[in-house]
Amino acid sequence: MRADKKKKKRKWLRITGFILLLLLISVGAYLFTVYRSLTNAVDTMHEPIERPQREITFKKREPFTALMLGVDEREGDKGRSDTIIVLTVNPEKNSVKMLSIPRDTYTEIIGRGTQDKINHAYAFGGVEMAMDTVENFLDIPIDYYLKVNMEGFQDIVNAVGGITVNNDMEFTEGSFHFPQGSIDLDGREALAYVRMRKQDPQGDFGRQKRQRQVIQGVISKGASLGSLTKFDNIFDALGHNVKTNITFSEMVDIQSNYRKAASNIEQLKLEATGSYIGGVSYQLVSEEEQQRVQKEMKDHLGITN
Structure with a gap:
């Protein structure tokens, strides 16, 4: 009797072990597929720039900045950066500050020696001139950039399965209510939600708020467990519509050392007044x-000068 029980026990141990082995193989294959898709996407996204840059040691959890540019790119035209958002990330404070700069902000365009709308910097000199101009305007170092093709941004939203936002006011834009x-x-x-501006009593400021809502919605949805099954679509959408000078290894370090900060995003507002100069609105x-x-951004970064 005991011998039969031992045989049955060994049989179930073998079956259990076999099932666990299959699970490990399946999980390993899944993780490898995720890793391969991610690295392929990041390779496509990575676009280094020729510009002096601070050395940030992510493993030491040093604060850093990133410039997000939403660009309407058309064939034969690099477009303008109609969305300009600066992020300061401080893992010790476990927070991110997000500042939208109105696209018509009147400032010096670094590299041209002229005063113009800040979004013209990208049209004149690409990412490098945009970073230089924003860096001068805010008097803080701009370490990294993320350039998003706004036409393709809808692919990213679809890839995460759509998003949910809290809309402050009822409006219709194009065929969407x-x-x-x-x-x-x-x-x-x-895309229609973030592009509406003329009907908003806050003008460009209201548009900026909707842009930040959508970005936060994508981040929140993309980080959820439900999006794991959609990773291939997400990585493909990112690879085709996002460019950045952040490398894959840097992304891994950021995810490892800064992920808590991403859960605490504070939105800052830059007050500006509309005016005409030479018949042009600024x-x-x-x-x-x-x-x-x-000062607020310098304090967040721990910059004392």
Whole structure:
């Protein structure tokens, strides 16, 4: 009797072990597929630039900055950066500050020696001139950039399965109607949602808020467990529509050492006044307001000068 029980026990141990082995092989194959898709996407996304850059040691959890540019690229035209968002990331404070700069902000375009709309910097000199100009405007180092093709941004929203945002005001943009309150958006709807500006009493500031909502929605949805099964679509959408000078190894270090900061994003507002210069509409930022924002971002980065 005991011998039979021992045989049955050994049989079940073998079956259990075999099942566990199959699970390990399946998980390993899945992780390898995820890793391969991710590295392929990052290789496609990676676009280094010729520009002096600080050395950031992510393993030491040093604060850093990133410039996000939303660009409407058309064939034969590099376009303008109609979305300009600066992120300061401080893992010791477990926080990220997100500042939108109005695209019509009147400032010096570094490298041209002229005053113009800040979004013209990208049109004149690409990512490098945009980074130099924003760096000068905020008086903080700009370490990294993320350039997003806004036409392709809808692919990213669709890849994560759509997003949910809290809409402050009811409006219609094109063929899309957006009621007030919590709404679900697919890619085409999200693009229309962030592009509306003329109907908003806050003008470009309201548009910037919707842009930040959509970006946060994508980050939140993309990080959820439910998106794991969609990784291939997500990586493919990112690879085709995002360019950055952040390398794969740096992304791994950021994910490992900075992920808690991403859960605490504070949105900053830059006050500006609309005005016409030479018949052209601009957003003018006072010296006091510029210094206020500079100080807040410097404090967050731990910059004392």
